[in-house]
Amino acid sequence: METQETDLSNEAAALADILKWSADLPxxxxxxxxxxxxxxxxxxADITALVAVCKxxxxxxxxxxxxxxxxxxxxxxxxxxxxxxxxxxxALAPGERLSFGKTGLTVIYGDNGAGKSGYARVLKxxxxxxxxxxxxxxxNIYAAGSGTPTASVDFFIGGxxxxxxxxxxxxxxxxLSAVSVFDSRTANVHVENTNDLAYTPLPLRILxxxxxxxxxxxxxxxxxxxxxxxxxxxxxxxxxxxxDTLVGKLIAGLSGxxxxxxxxxxxxxxxxEETQLQTLNTDLASDPARTVRxxxxxxxxxxxxxxxxxxxxxxxxxxxxxxxRDAHTRLATARSAAAAASANLFADEPLPxxxxxxxxxxxxxxxxxxxxxxxPDRPFPVAGTGAHCVLCQQPLSEEAxxxxxxxxxxxxxxxKRREQEAVDAYxxxxxxxxxxxISMKSLAAIVATIRDDIGQEEVARTLRRxxxxxVWRLRAILRTHGDAALSDxxxxxxxxxxxxxxxxxxxxxxxxxxxxxxxxxxxxxxxxERDGLADRKWLGVVKADVLAQIERLKTIEAIEKxxxxxxxxxxxxQSARIAQALxxxxxxxxFAIEVDKLGVAGLAIELQQAKATAGVPFFxxxxxNKPSEPVGKVLSEGExxxxxLAAFLAELSTIDAQSAIVFDDPVSSLDHLHRDKVxxxxxxxxxxxxxxxxxxxxxxxxxxxxACRATKDREATPVAYRLISRxxxxxxxxxxxxxxxxxxxxxxxDGMKAHLANVKIHHERxxxxxxxxEVTSFQDQLRTIWERAVEEVIGPVIRRLSRKVxxxxxxxxxxxxxxxxxxxxxxxxxxxxxxxxxxxxINPRLPAPSVIEAEIDALEKWIADIRTRQEKAA
Numbered sequence: 091m092e093t094q095e096t097d098l099s100n101e102a103a104a105l106a107d108i109l110k111w112s113a114d115l116p117x118x119x120x121x122x123x124x125x126x127x128x129x130x131x132x133x134x135a136d137i138t139a140l141v142a143v144c145k146x147x148x149x150x151x152x153x154x155x156x157x158x159x160x161x162x163x164x165x166x167x168x169x170x171x172x173x174x175x176x177x178x179x180x181a182l183a184p185g186e187r188l189s190f191g192k193t194g195l196t197v198i199y200g201d202n203g204a205g206k207s208g209y210a211r212v213l214k215x216x217x218x219x220x221x222x223x224x225x226x227x228x229x230n231i232y233a234a235g236s237g238t239p240t241a242s243v244d245f246f247i248g249g250x251x252x253x254x255x256x257x258x259x260x261x262x263x264x265x266l267s268a269v270s271v272f273d274s275r276t277a278n279v280h281v282e283n284t285n286d287l288a289y290t291p292l293p294l295r296i297l298x299x300x301x302x303x304x305x306x307x308x309x310x311x312x313x314x315x316x317x318x319x320x321x322x323x324x325x326x327x328x329x330x331x332x333x334d335t336l337v338g339k340l341i342a343g344l345s346g347x348x349x350x351x352x353x354x355x356x357x358x359x360x361x362x363e364e365t366q367l368q369t370l371n372t373d374l375a376s377d378p379a380r381t382v383r384x385x386x387x388x389x390x391x392x393x394x395x396x397x398x399x400x401x402x403x404x405x406x407x408x409x410x411x412x413x414x415r416d417a418h419t420r421l422a423t424a425r426s427a428a429a430a431a432s433a434n435l436f437a438d439e440p441l442p443x444x445x446x447x448x449x450x451x452x453x454x455x456x457x458x459x460x461x462x463x464x465x466p467d468r469p470f471p472v473a474g475t476g477a478h479c480v481l482c483q484q485p486l487s488e489e490a491x492x493x494x495x496x497x498x499x500x501x502x503x504x505x506k507r508r509e510q511e512a513v514d515a516y517x518x519x520x521x522x523x524x525x526x527x528i529s530m531k532s533l534a535a536i537v538a539t540i541r542d543d544i545g546q547e548e549v550a551r552t553l554r555r556x557x558x559x560x561v562w563r564l565r566a567i568l569r570t571h572g573d574a575a576l577s578d579x580x581x582x583x584x585x586x587x588x589x590x591x592x593x594x595x596x597x598x599x600x601x602x603x604x605x606x607x608x609x610x611x612x613x614x615x616x617x618x619e620r621d622g623l624a625d626r627k628w629l630g631v632v633k634a635d636v637l638a639q640i641e642r643l644k645t646i647e648a649i650e651k652x653x654x655x656x657x658x659x660x661x662x663x664q665s666a667r668i669a670q671a672l673x674x675x676x677x678x679x680x681f682a683i684e685v686d687k688l689g690v691a692g693l694a695i696e697l698q699q700a701k702a703t704a705g706v707p708f709f710x711x712x713x714x715n716k717p718s719e720p721v722g723k724v725l726s727e728g729e730x731x732x733x734x735l736a737a738f739l740a741e742l743s744t745i746d747a748q749s750a751i752v753f754d755d756p757v758s759s760l761d762h763l764h765r766d767k768v769x770x771x772x773x774x775x776x777x778x779x780x781x782x783x784x785x786x787x788x789x790x791x792x793x794x795x796x797a798c799r800a801t802k803d804r805e806a807t808p809v810a811y812r813l814i815s816r817x818x819x820x821x822x823x824x825x826x827x828x829x830x831x832x833x834x835x836x837x838x839x840d841g842m843k844a845h846l847a848n849v850k851i852h853h854e855r856x857x858x859x860x861x862x863x864e865v866t867s868f869q870d871q872l873r874t875i876w877e878r879a880v881e882e883v884i885g886p887v888i889r890r891l892s893r894k895v896x897x898x899x900x901x902x903x904x905x906x907x908x909x910x911x912x913x914x915x916x917x918x919x920x921x922x923x924x925x926x927x928x929x930x931x932i933n934p935r936l937p938a939p940s941v942i943e944a945e946i947d948a949l950e951k952w953i954a955d956i957r958t959r960q961e962k963a964a
Contacts, residue, residue, distance in 0.1 A: 100672075100741075100745045101291060101292055101293060101672070102158070102267070102745070104291070104671070104672050105127075105292070105293055105296075106158060107293075107668065108123065108158070108296065108664070108668070109153060109154070109158055112152075112153050114660075116144070116655035117143060117150035117152065118140050118141075118144040118150055119300060119303075119304070119655070120150060120152035120153050121140060121143050121150040121151055121152060121153075122136075122299070122300050122303045123152075123153040123300060124151055124152060124153040124154075125140075126299040126300060126303075127153065127296060130275070131299055131302075132299060132302070132303055132306070136303075137303065137306045137307060137310060138310075140303060140307055141307050141310045141311065141314075144307055144655060144656070145311075145648065145649060146648075146652070165747055166247050166248060166265060166747055167247070167248050167268075167747050167748055167749055167779075168245060168247055168265055168266065168269055168747075168749040168750060169190075169192065169245065169246045169749065169750045169779075169780040170190045170213075170243065170244075170245050170246075170269065170750050170780065171189065171192075171243075171244035171251065172187055172188060172189040172190065172243070172244045173187070173188045173190075173209060173212060173241060173242075173243050174186070174187040174188070174241075174242050174243075174244070175240070175255075176208075176209075176212065176240070176822070177237070177240045177241070178229035178230065178236050178237050178238060178239045178240065179208050179211075179212060179229070179239045179240075179241065179822075180205065180208040180211075180227065180229070180821070180822075181208075181230045181819075181820055181822070182205050182208045182209070182822030183205075183817065183820035183821065183822050183823055186822055186823060186824045187824060188812060188824045189812070189824075189826070190750075190780065190810070190812075191780070191808060191810030192246075193776075193780060193808045194776040194781070194798070194807045194808025195772065195782075195783060195794060195798055195807055195808070195809045195810070196780070196781070196782045196783070196810045196812065197783050197785065197794050197809060197812070197828075198782065198783065198784045198785070198812045199786070199791050199811065199828070199829050200784075200813070200814035201786060201815075202786055203816055203821060204786075204814045204815050204822070205814050205815075205816060205820075205821030205822030205823070206784050206786060206814045206822075207754075207784075208227075208821070208822055209784070209814070210784045211227050212227065212239075212241050212256075213271060213752050214273070214752075215227065215258065215262065216241070216243055216256055216262045216263075216266050216269075217262075217267060217269040217270070217271050227239040227258055238257055239257070240255070240256065240258070241255075241256050242254070242256070243256065243266070245263075245265075245266060245269075247265055252265075254266070268747065268749040268750075269749055269750045269752060270742060270749070270750075270751045270752070271751070271752040272735065272738045272751065272754070272756060273754050291672050291673065293672060294665055294668060294669055294672065294673075297661055297664060297665040297668070298665070300661055301658045301661045301662075301665070304656040304658050304661070305658075307656050308653055311649050311652060311656070314645075314649055315646050315653075318642045318645060318646050319642075319646070321642060322639060323632075323635045323639070325632055325635060326341065326344075326632070326636065329341045331625040331628055332621045332624075334618075334621075335618075335621050335622045335625040335626075336356055336622060336625070337356055337622070337625035337626055337628070337629045338625060340352065340356060341629075341636070344639060344640065344643065345640075345643050345647070346640065346643040346644035346645075346646070346647040346648075348640050350637060350640065353629070353637060354633075356626050356629055357629040357630040357636075358626065358627065358629070358633070359623060359626055359627050361547065361548070362545060362546050362548075362549075363623055364545075365544075365545025366596070366619075366623060367623040367627065368545075369545065369600075370600075370616060370619060370620035371620060373600055373603075373604060373616065374616060381600075382601055382605060385597050385600055385604070386601065388539065388543045388544070388597055389594060389597050389598065389601070391535070391536075391539045391543070392539065392540075392544070392593060392594045392597070393594065395539065395540070396587055396590050396591070396594070398528050398532065398536070399528075399536075399553070399585055399587060401526045402527065402528055402557065402560050402561070402564065403560060403582070403584070403585060404526070405526030405527070405567075406526075406560040406561075406563045406564040407582055408579075408582070410523055410567060411567040411571050411576075414523060414567065414568070414572075415571045415572070415576070417515055417520070418516055418571060420512045420515065420516070421512040421513055421515075421516040423512070425512070452481075456470075456480050457470045457471075459480050460472060473486055473494050474486070479494070520568070523564070523568065524568055527561055527565070528561055533554065533557055533558070533561075536553065536554075536557070537550045537551075537553065537554045540553060540593075544593045546589060546593065549589040549590070553590075556585045557585070559580075559583045560582060560583055560585070563579055563582055566579055567579070599612065599616075603615065603616040604616075669709075673709055676743075677697075677740055677741070677743075678696060678697045680739075680740040681695075681696070681697050681736060681737060682694075682695065682696055683740075684735075684736035684737075684739045684740050685732070687736075687767070687771050687774075688732040688733075688735060688736050688764070688767050688768060688771055689732075689764065689767040690725065690729045690732050690733060690736075694713065694714040694715060695712065695713060695714065695721070695733065696711075696712055696714050697709045697710070697711060697712075698710055698717065711733060728760045728764050729764070731756075731757075731758075731760060731764075732764055732767070735756060735768065735771075739771070739775070749779065749780075750780035750781070750782065751775065752782045752784075753781070753782070753783045754784045755784060755785055755786065755787070756768055756772070756783065756785075757769075757785070757787060758787075765787075765790050765793055766793050766797070768790075769794045769796070772794065772797070773794065773797035773798045773807045774804075776798065776807040776808070776809070777805075777807055788831060791811075791829070791831075791832060792831070792832060794809065795809065795832050811828030811829065811832060812824060812825065813827060813828060830874065831878075835875060835878060835879060835882060838875055838878075839875065839953075842868070842872075842875075842946055843943075843946060846868070846939060846942060846943060846946070849861075850939035852864060853936070853938060853939055858936065861936055865924060865937060865942070868924075868942050869921055869924045872921040872942075872945055872949065873918065873921050873922065876917065876918050876921065876949060879949065879952065879953050880914065882953070883903075883906065883956055883960075884903065885899075886899025886902040887899045887902075901963050902960040902963050904963060905956065905959035905962075910952070910955075913952055914952065917945065917948050917949065917952070920945060924937050924941075924942075924945075
């Protein structure tokens with residue numbers, strides 16, 4: 091914990107404290123602070139950009155030390171030496187050098203469009219003035235291939251020279267932040283909507299701007315949330331789904347965290363589920379008894395189908411084929427044994443194939459006939475005396491009787507009995523397997539039941555294909571099981587009966603539900619199943635809306651989270667701390683002094699803390715005698731500017747180091763009542779620090795020139811003049827000489843003499859064209875200097891562009907004589923006639939250099955003579 095409070099009594103220290111304090115702020119607020127350090131307020135585009143940063147859509151550019159005045163610079167005396175090496179700065183000519191006087195005032199004059207503002211903009215960037223955002227420097231829009239603006243600056247720190255290069259967008263030398271720039275557009279005094287004049291030092295203005303940005307960003311976020319909420323479809327605002335279904339619970343709990351997979355899973359029905367929904371709707375809406383009968387019929391059909399398919403699957407296996415083949419093999423073996431026995435017994439019989447199947451059929455028929463009709467009371471065969479053959483009806487001889495008895499003995503023999511058993515077993519097995527086949531008619535009925543009654547078309551299609559496969563395989567088994575070499579058959583299909591069993595279970599459940607009471611668990615279950623399917627079908631229709639709503643809710647939740655970073659609690663605490671340290675009695679007292687020096691209509695004005703907005707205190711400019719009267723209604727625009735200038739100078743008084751200050755058109759919009767006060771105050775400031783003034787106002791330049799002269803109360807303030815002019819294509823040409831209107835007459839006359847000595851060679855060479863141009867120039871200069879000479883003569887009383895009449899200098903006018911006036915008028919007339927042609931002359935003779943020299947001498951003599959007499963008169 092700090093044991094000593096940080097000194098925040100000047101702007102630089104307060105800004106440095108804000109930089110340190112901002113480290114824990116959200117990224118968007120640090121970006122807002124960065125913007126507020128270089129512009130008076132945040133525009134709509136800034137708020138839009140900050141909202142994007144707050145929502146983590148865009149990257150932030152945070153406040154850092156390059157955006158504020160360096161505290162170290164507050165303790166050093168920094169002055170400017172020269173600005174040079176400018177490139178791509180507006181339409182300023184390259185290679186120019188704008189130098190500044192080391193002490194006192196440097197007055198930089200330039201007409202509108204001369205390029206003066208271009209140099210001023212560079213200084214605002216170098217010194218990090220409170221420039222509006224629009225003051226970013228643009229290159230020459232008419233020059234092709236213009237690059238980034240750059241410049242170099244020479245400056246002094248405590249007398250030690252340093253140089254620095256600058257490129258727009260990069261941080262200048264931090265020590266240059268000691269140089270203060272006044273621009274009334276960004277002054278700390280401003281008129282509020284209530285016509286109150288409010289004073290807000292830059293650190294507090296930045297915090298106030300941040301607090302307002304919090305409100306603006308929060309409002310935009312709230313508007314976004316409202317707009318998103320209003321996009322919720324009516325179908326989701328009042329959903330048609332039941333609250334207890336899975337879909338109903340999903341919709342009721344819809345949020346940004348809802349998984350889209352869950353929606354996809356529930357949305358829509360399969361064909362089988364669609365059929366089931368239709369069935370349930372029909373069941374629950376129709377006659378329960380009739381529906382039960384229909385369901386029972388479906389139940390019986392499905393049970394029968396399951397049984398038939400199960401038997402078919404068993405019958406069509408390789409095991410069944412093997413069992414048939416075994417039965418067939420045993421039959422063949424028994425027949426072989428019986429045939430062998432027959433061959434041995436009846437080899438001598440007159441007819442062949444005794445014991446064969448054909449013969450056996452004949453023999454069995456004869457036995458049946460004997461037992462049933464011929465000799466029902468006697469055992470077969472009936473032989474002996476008087477017996478007749480049951481086949482040929484002839485009396486039996488002894489040989490025939492014996493043959494009949496041997497035949498019967500053969501038939502009753504063991505081998506023949508085993509053959510018969512094998513036949514019976516094979517036939518039984520064959521019939522059993524063949525009976526498991528499903529006829530095409532039965533197959534069609536099964537498929538129709540599954541497809542039409544149950545509504546499972548795909549299951550019906552699959553079962554039909556698999557049953558046909560098994561039927562074909564069973565036929566192949568029946569056809570080929572007795573072949574000597576078995577051919578390979580395709581593997582038997584395994585039919586899944588789960589769909590049929592599931593359908594059967596559903597039918598049973600429906601039957602139970604329909605047979606139950608309306609409030610029974612079974613019927614409740616059917617209703618719940620129907621509702622669940624119906625809601626899933628509804629969800630399938632509105633799925634796109636639900637997924638879009640999830641995205642909206644995600645966005646809303648993200649915005650709500652971002653909105654938490656718009657609180658102003660920390661800003662309130664920090665601004666109160668800085669206000670207490672920054673707006674001290676010393677500052678208030680100095681403000682009153684500066685207001686008095688600038689002569690704001692003689693009004694007594696002071697600073698009073700009046701209110702706080704979003705936790706940031708404001709200090710209102712009040713009339714001491716009428717503190718309730720809004721000052722904004724009383725002060726004129728010019729007085730308002732003077733109050734802003736007073737605040738600027740008062741703030742500088744809190745910094746001990748007397749570094750340079752720059753004023754960009756400080757008297758713009760000021761009337762004559764205030765310009766002389768401002769000029770006097772700037773001349774006074776030039777006594778202790780370097781003061782640089784950019785102006786296009788010639789009257790103000792003359793006021794500064796006058797204010798800098800020595801008075802009985804103080805010494806003269808050093809003053810240097812610079813002239814900036816415009817060329818044919820470029821502006822910003824720098825001249826060390828002051829404008830002609832303020833250059834001393836002696837220097838102007840000396841310059842004319844030197845120039846005449848340089849150009850008279852044109853006359854000597856006979857170059858009439860060039861000499862004509864020079865004579866024309868000398869004519870204009872002589873006329874102008876004669877006018878200025880007259881102005882100087884009457885200057886002790888009244889000066890051009892001045893509103894004052896100095897009565898103390900009236901005595902100096904008494905030295906003037908009629909002869910002085912005659913000399914002046916005659917010389918002025920000669921100057922006007924230098925190029926005038928005489929009557930009848932087509933090409934007038936140009937005056938010789940000696941003539942012009944004589945006119946210059948006459949002017950110089952006239953001025954010197956009157957000066958001498960006026961000095962004696964004083």
